[in-house]
Amino acid sequence: MYHLYKKTLKTGKLTEPVSVGAEVAELGTACQREIARQFGGSLAIRMVDAGSCNGCELEMHAVNNGFYDIERFGIHFVASPRHADLLLVTGPVTRHMQEALQRTYNATPAPKLVIAMGDCAKHGGEFGESYASCAGVAQVLPVDAVIPGCPPTPLQLLQGILQLLHKH
Amino acid sequence: MSQRQPARVTSGKSRELGQALQALQLEVAEQPALNPSCCRLRVNAADWGKVAEIAAKKSLRFSASWGDHCPPRILIFSLFSGCDGQVLVETALDENHPQLNAQTPFFPAADRPERHIQDLLGVHFSDHPDQRRWTRHRGWAADEYPLRNDFPRAGHPAAETPADSTYPFPQIAGSGVYEIPVGPVHAGIIEPGHFRFQAVGETILRLEERLGYVHKGIEKIAVGRDLQGLIRLAARVSGDSSVAHSWAACQAAEQALGTRLPARALALRAIACERERIANHLGDIGAICNDVGFAFAQTQLTRLRELWQRDNAHFFGHRLLFDYLIAGGVNSDLGAEQVEALLTAGERLRSEVAELLPMLLEYPSLQDRLRNTGVLPPETASRLGVLGYVGRASNLQDDLRRDALYPPYDQLEVEVPAYLEGDIARRVRVRGDEILISIDLLAKLFRQLPKTAIAVPCHATGQQVQGLGLIEGWRGETLAYLRLDAQGRVLRYFPRDPSWLNWLALEQMTDGTIVPDFPACNKSVNGSYSGHDL
Numbered sequence: 001m002y003h004l005y006k007k008t009l010k011t012g013k014l015t016e017p018v019s020v021g022a023e024v025a026e027l028g029t030a031c032q033r034e035i036a037r038q039f040g041g042s043l044a045i046r047m048v049d050a051g052s053c054n055g056c057e058l059e060m061h062a063v064n065n066g067f068y069d070i071e072r073f074g075i076h077f078v079a080s081p082r083h084a085d086l087l088l089v090t091g092p093v094t095r096h097m098q099e100a101l102q103r104t105y106n107a108t109p110a111p112k113l114v115i116a117m118g119d120c121a122k123h124g125g126e127f128g129e130s131y132a133s134c135a136g137v138a139q140v141l142p143v144d145a146v147i148p149g150c151p152p153t154p155l156q157l158l159q160g161i162l163q164l165l166h167k168h
Numbered sequence: 169m170s171q172r173q174p175a176r177v178t179s180g181k182s183r184e185l186g187q188a189l190q191a192l193q194l195e196v197a198e199q200p201a202l203n204p205s206c207c208r209l210r211v212n213a214a215d216w217g218k219v220a221e222i223a224a225k226k227s228l229r230f231s232a233s234w235g236d237h238c239p240p241r242i243l244i245f246s247l248f249s250g251c252d253g254q255v256l257v258e259t260a261l262d263e264n265h266p267q268l269n270a271q272t273p274f275f276p277a278a279d280r281p282e283r284h285i286q287d288l289l290g291v292h293f294s295d296h297p298d299q300r301r302w303t304r305h306r307g308w309a310a311d312e313y314p315l316r317n318d319f320p321r322a323g324h325p326a327a328e329t330p331a332d333s334t335y336p337f338p339q340i341a342g343s344g345v346y347e348i349p350v351g352p353v354h355a356g357i358i359e360p361g362h363f364r365f366q367a368v369g370e371t372i373l374r375l376e377e378r379l380g381y382v383h384k385g386i387e388k389i390a391v392g393r394d395l396q397g398l399i400r401l402a403a404r405v406s407g408d409s410s411v412a413h414s415w416a417a418c419q420a421a422e423q424a425l426g427t428r429l430p431a432r433a434l435a436l437r438a439i440a441c442e443r444e445r446i447a448n449h450l451g452d453i454g455a456i457c458n459d460v461g462f463a464f465a466q467t468q469l470t471r472l473r474e475l476w477q478r479d480n481a482h483f484f485g486h487r488l489l490f491d492y493l494i495a496g497g498v499n500s501d502l503g504a505e506q507v508e509a510l511l512t513a514g515e516r517l518r519s520e521v522a523e524l525l526p527m528l529l530e531y532p533s534l535q536d537r538l539r540n541t542g543v544l545p546p547e548t549a550s551r552l553g554v555l556g557y558v559g560r561a562s563n564l565q566d567d568l569r570r571d572a573l574y575p576p577y578d579q580l581e582v583e584v585p586a587y588l589e590g591d592i593a594r595r596v597r598v599r600g601d602e603i604l605i606s607i608d609l610l611a612k613l614f615r616q617l618p619k620t621a622i623a624v625p626c627h628a629t630g631q632q633v634q635g636l637g638l639i640e641g642w643r644g645e646t647l648a649y650l651r652l653d654a655q656g657r658v659l660r661y662f663p664r665d666p667s668w669l670n671w672l673a674l675e676q677m678t679d680g681t682i683v684p685d686f687p688a689c690n691k692s693v694n695g696s697y698s699g700h701d702l
Contacts, residue, residue: 003527004464004527004531007464007468007523007524007527008464008467011467011468011471014471047357048353048360049358049359049360049382050360051381051382051384051698052359052382052407052698053404053405053406053407053698054359054406054407054408054696054697054698055404055407055408055410055488055490056407057357057358057359057407058407058408058451058488059487060357061357061451061455061470062470062473062474062477064470065467065470065471065473065474066467066470066471066474067471067474077357079355079356080355081353091382091384092384094307094381094382094383094384094701095305095307095325095329096305096306096307096329096332096380096381096382096383096701097352097360097381097382098328098329099328099329099330099331100331100352100353100360100381102328103331104353125404126400126401126404127384127385127386127389127404128389129322130321130322130323130384130385130388130389131307131308131314131319131320131321131322131323131324131325131385131388132307132314132323132383132384132385132388133384133385150404150490151407151488153481153487
């Protein structure tokens with residue numbers, strides 16, 4: 001136990017400041033002021049992998065590490081869509097995930113937001129449209145914002161979510 | 169306490185398969201190799217099951233099966249591995265009557281590959297013990313075969329593809345037996361798949377996996393791409409194994425086209441591959457510990473992983489090393505100062521890991537959850553032919569970097585850590601050992617970095633060619649089969665992620681374990697859904 005405490009103290013605080021000024025997300029039609037008011041700056045995210053290569057998930061994990069610490073903004077990942085304000089969707093939406101994604105959306109209480117994370121979720125990315133792929137989240141659900149990238153970096157992801165939440 | 173196991177060889181000799189088949193009066197024709205470590209035999213379709221029976225008797229390991237539609241024939245391949253390299257066996261079927269005996273009765277690991285071939289190419293395996301579909305859900309009809317040449321890339325999908333609610337899971341009946349369906353959307357930040365548990369109280373009686381949710385048609389959409397496009401796609405077969413898959417695809421292409429790579433390009437690829445191994449091991453050790461509530465490890469190891477990934481971005485252009493490999497080499501070089509900086513970062517990581525690992529491996533309440541949990545006995549590991557750290561924790565030591573040398577590993581000595589117990593604790597241990605071994609390998613690679621070009625052009629040969637790539641990625645043996653046309657465009661690409669084998673281990677190791685230990689078992693295997701579903 002002693003070694004653990006010692007290591008923790010020696011490691012210190014890693015968390016870095018994040019500027020929200022950068023325009024990262026491509027915002028849709030959602031009214032920004034309204035979002036900020038409805039969620040009061042706090043947000044519960046349910047992620048749905050709808051066919052990603054897993055690159056986006058790795059960077060989603062990274063926003064939880066000490067450097068980005070997304071929870072300091074009152075944003076956290078939840079286990080069920082029923083607890084969620086926002087669906088963070090990755091992947092081009094495979095045909096095999098189409099219904100599961102739709103049901104997850106239906107299970108999320110309104111008001112709710114959808115972010116398409118990554119180039120695949122944006123327009124199909126490297127996988128495009130095919131017998132197996134729907135070519136993007138917007139083909140299946142109403143999308144409020146897109147955070148492009150292959151995958152977006154943790155900083156871009158964090159900035160994109162904050163941008164959707166705050167001001168303008 | 170467990171001991172590191174000495175190096176040992178469990179597989180038979182792949183080169184003896186041909187003779188053994190001939191001794192039984194089977195027709196066998198040796199074909200030009202598609203990879204230097206791998207001989208290639210053509211056999212009659214009628215003997216397909218027999219070949220597997222003999223391969224099993226010879227103690228070869230089943231590695232992969234796949235098909236390739238070359239009208240009017242469908243070629244079927246199986247790759248078996250031995251201690252002296254691999255043997256690729258192939259046969260040709262009439263596209264109008266594609267029927268074969270299954271190899272599954274002799275190799276349980278052939279089950280899903282054969283069902284994948286059935287779903288995508290319409291080959292019927294007559295004595296296959298499981299006639300259910302596998303990769304196909306309800307995205308295309310039972311009589312449509314996406315990998316046939318006449319199937320259009322766009323297919324004929326409905327506006328809304330219904331859920332796969334009709335898949336027949338076997339039931340277990342009995343007093344107090346209940347089912348837990350989990351997924352495809354899971355509770356954590358993880359890929360989608362379905363797990364069907366049958367349990368009594370807390371104890372798992374049986375777990376069955378249902379995958380295929382992230383099938384995005386990778387094999388089909390590869391067709392027609394140029395090499396650049398192919399390697400970009402290969403880097404996204406499984407985002408955590410970007411280097412392994414792109415290297416396997418590159419190697420297959422370079423074998424097919426007879427491209428000789430400059431030594432520096434090969435060394436830089438190996439550097440990227442070892443960096444990928446370290447990043448994944450760091451992240452997963454933390455995540456396994458976190459799954460049993462030990463957040464300290466998660467906090468520390470995600471810190472180290474983040475620093476490592478930032479160096480990836482700074483020195484190699486991408487946090488996950490996407491698109492660092494290109495056909496014919498790599499896309500950027502390292503200067504002397506950068507090499508020094510990376511060496512220093514490696515040493516820093518070594519001292520951090522050397523400090524942290526003993527804390528984890530000796531922490532009683534953590535080890536209490538990880539030892540004797542999710543046990544995969546060595547015999548089961550061998551029977552399934554599992555790969556990478558999952559195999560090594562059960563003393564199945566196969567590692568291409570040591571056993572089937574490809575450059576630059578032919579110039580390096582690779583230590584392979586192995587244990588006997590086959591539990592989660594040992595899988596964590598193998599991965600901890602591998603981080604330190606990889607840091608050593610990186611130091612050697614950096615110090616001996618050859619002074620040559622970092623890429624050469626890959627020229628089409630003017631004729632149709634085939635190649636096979638075999639790379640030891642962080643998850644284990646990673647394969648790519650490639651057929652290119654006269655202009656160097658892709659006619660067939662098949663990537664085989666190690667997860668095809670390792671997913672089988674998860675079903676076995678959870679028998680009799682308790683439901684709350686499942687997440688840690690799953691994370692300790694960490695199969696790729698994307699790399700499997702294609």
